[in-house]
Amino acid sequence: MQEKTVQPQETDKPIEQQLAEAHAKAESNREAMLRALADAENARKRFQAEAANAQKYALERFAESLLPVVDSLEAALANKGASSQALREGVELTLRQLIQALEKARITSINPKPGERFDPHRHQAIATVEAPPGEMREPNTIVSVMQKGYQLHDRVLRPALVTVAKAVEKSDGNPISDTDLD
Numbered sequence: 001m002q003e004k005t006v007q008p009q010e011t012d013k014p015i016e017q018q019l020a021e022a023h024a025k026a027e028s029n030r031e032a033m034l035r036a037l038a039d040a041e042n043a044r045k046r047f048q049a050e051a052a053n054a055q056k057y058a059l060e061r062f063a064e065s066l067l068p069v070v071d072s073l074e075a076a077l078a079n080k081g082a083s084s085q086a087l088r089e090g091v092e093l094t095l096r097q098l099i100q101a102l103e104k105a106r107i108t109s110i111n112p113k114p115g116e117r118f119d120p121h122r123h124q125a126i127a128t129v130e131a132p133p134g135e136m137r138e139p140n141t142i143v144s145v146m147q148k149g150y151q152l153h154d155r156v157l158r159p160a161l162v163t164v165a166k167a168v169e170k171s172d173g174n175p176i177s178d179t180d181l182d
Contacts, residue, residue, distance in 0.1 A: 065101035069094055102150075110149035110160045112142045122149060124159040128166040137165040 013021075072094040076087060102108075110122050118125065118140045129143055137143065142162045149160035 062101070062105045065104050066098070069098045069101060072097060105152070107150055107152050107157070110151055110156070112145060112160055112162060114142055114144060116142045118142055118162065118164045122151070122156055122159055123162045123164075124149075125164045126161050127163045129163055130166060130168045139165055139167040141165050 072090065076082070076090045076094070079086075079090075082090070112119075112123060115137075117138075123142065126146055141164065143165050144163045145160055146163065147161040150157045
């Protein structure tokens with residue numbers, strides 16, 4: 001076997017020059033990395049500032065839609081000579097403006113109808129009542145609404161305050177069943 005020795009060719013650079021080029025390339029890569037880190041940090045700060053502004057001014061559109069309601073209420077209070085009919089019409093108009101402002105903000109009412117099933121996530125039972133004689137109501141259904149509730153998208157802001165039907169009891173304390181009514 002013959003061994004071949006590698007002889008430096010004329011195109012090969014001296015080791016010192018290769019080392020200098022490697023140092024230059026490493027320094028260039030280091031500077032590029034530092035620029036990338038600085039860009040990332042600037043982007044993070046910019047996003048934080050935008051998020052803070054978004055949070056700070058999130059209610060801006062909602063507040064702007066409430067300003068006409070405030071104007072209407074102030075005008076009603078300033079009009080001392082208004083008749084009760086004119087005052088009532090003004091209050092109804094103001095209520096419509098307020099409902100429109102709430103709808104634009106995606107705030108909807110929770111106003112269950114009598115007979116609907118009680119939902120503890122959307123309703124708050126203030127009282128339970130037995131159904132009047134001759135009137136068959138399902139237990140855990142809504143009898144009446146005392147105050148509407150409101151929700152923002154699917155989150156309940158305030159549950160509806162309701163009266164709920166309970167099972168009618170016999171004198172022995174047991175609930176009346178359908179067979180007892182025959």
